[in-house]
Amino acid sequence: MxxxxxxxxxxxxxxxxxxxxxxxxxxxxxxxxxxxxxxxxxxxxxxxxxxxxxxxxxxxxxxxxxxxxxxxxxxxxxxxxxxxxxxxxxxxxxxxxxxxxxxxxxxxxxxxxxxxxxxxxxxxxxxxxxxxxxxxxxxxxxxxxxxxxxxxxxxxxxxxxxxxxxxxxxxxxxxxxxxxxxxxxxxxxxxxxxxxxxxxxxxxxxxxxxxxxxxxxxxxxLLANQASNYMNGGMLPRRLGNEHPNTVPYQDFACADGDILVALGNDRQFRSFCELIGRPDLPDDPRFRDNGGRSPNRHALQEEMGPAIAKWQSDDLIAAMEAAKLPGGRVNDIPHILADxxxxxxxxxxxxxxxxxxxxxxxxxxxxxxxxxxxxxxxxxxxxxxxxxxxxxxxxxxxxxxxxxxxxxxxxxxxx
Structure with a gap:
């Protein structure tokens, strides 16, 4: 105006x-x-x-x-x-x-x-x-x-x-x-x-x-959950890059043509995502059954999920996640988001x-x-x-x- x-x-x-x-x-x-x-x-x-x-x-x-x-x-x-x-x-x-x-x-x-x-x-x-x-x-x-x-x-x-x-x-x-x-x-x-x-x-x-x-x-x-983790649970916060200190998986993954973001907030979403990428077995692994196990075993989970995600084209996986009502997206630069x-x-x-x-x-x-x-x-x-x-x-x-x-x-x- x-x-x-x-x-x-x-x-x-x-x-x-x-x-x-x-x-x-x-x-x-x-x-x-x-x-x-x-x-x-x-x-x-x-x-x-x-x-x-x-x-x-x-x-x-x-x-x-x-x-x-x-x-x-x-x-x-x-x-x-x-x-x-x-x-x-x-x-x-x-x-x-x-x-x-x-x-x-x-x-x-x-x-x-x-x-x-x-x-x-x-x-x-x-x-x-x-x-x-x-x-x-x-x-x-x-x-x-x-x-x-x-x-x-x-x-x-x-x-x-x-x-x-x-x-x-x-x-x-x-x-x-x-x-x-x-x-x-x-x-x-x-x-x-x-x-x-x-x-x-x-x-x-x-x-x-x-x-x-x-x-x-x-x-x-604004330290919010990070400070609370330390004050109430004795967990010393540290740098994790694009990973989340508590919720797993909540990070970036590499697809065949670029990175995408996967932000799964509960066990139901995790199970649905594993089915989507062709790894329905992962939620049955005792290490990954719930978030309490996935968080300390995040590196092992990343090694299992990474190859399955890497087979996808990023647009295809984002579209599939959207259809399944799973939160995901890409990392935009400023010109892209302003034109969204x-x-x-x-x-x-x-x-x-x-x-x-x-x-x-x-x-x-x-x-x-x-x-x-x-x-x-x-x-x-x-x-x-x-x-x-x-x-x-x-x-x-x-x-x-x-x-x-x-x-x-x-x-x-x-x-x-």
Missing amino acids: SENMDAKATGPLAGMKVLDLSRVLAGPWCTQILGDLGAEVIKIEQPGQGDDTRRWGPPFLEDGSKDAAYYLCANRNKKSVAINLADPRGAELIRQIAMDCDIVVENFRVGGLVKYGLDYASLSEINPKLIYCSITGFGQDGPYKDRGGYDFLIQGMSGLMSVTGRPDDEPGGGPMKVGIPISDLVTGLYSAISILAALAHRDRTGEGQHVDMALLDTQVA PQIAARGVIQNMVRSDGTPVKILGYPGKLSKTPADYRRAPPRSGEDTRNVLTDLLGVDEARLAALIDAGIVAERLH
């Missing part, structure tokens, strides 16, 4: 205002979700600089902005206002915006906004109903609170890389990060969830609150147009709300393109004062 700068929000958060003091990914990912769900998001950027990710390329847009494609992934449904918060006059403008907002999201270092009067204690005094979400690497307390936190660092420290990658005794073995900035992204998701919970509390009580989110906390929480008919049918890819007419493609909000669906009102903005409208419409700044603020470098209308 094309951008309509005046489109009315229709999502469940329509009428909510968000002050976005975050940059890079975890915070912007959170505020983009809130924007997709209907909130008005006012993104504050540094005049003459903007969000760091505007320069995280190539690739860059071939337009006047030269914004990086990276920036586009996390900043739709936002207004960009360029204000220098380090100047007391700029900080005061931001405080005035906060008085009219429901939510603030920031990802400065712990205590970094106190000197500007933009910390939770300061803003909650002038707006007691404010929900204020702070996103840092390690949280607002604890021995690591003053450290900077970055996705790659958190993936390693959290234990995630100890269970990601090929086994140490295989070629290419060793710790491996996930191919997307998973710690940032999931912290953004948990932040949005926590903000929605705080909104529900405010609806009941009228109270705002401080939401303290840490990348390390979030990524450790299922993705098209679900409307995952959305076409938008920036205010200068530049087309951009974005991946939409994945949830399908039957009554209040997500909407896409504003393409990722150019830096500072909404400064004038927000300051004049929201704060009542007149033209003379706006001109003086621009001349002083406190605000900027547009980076490019």
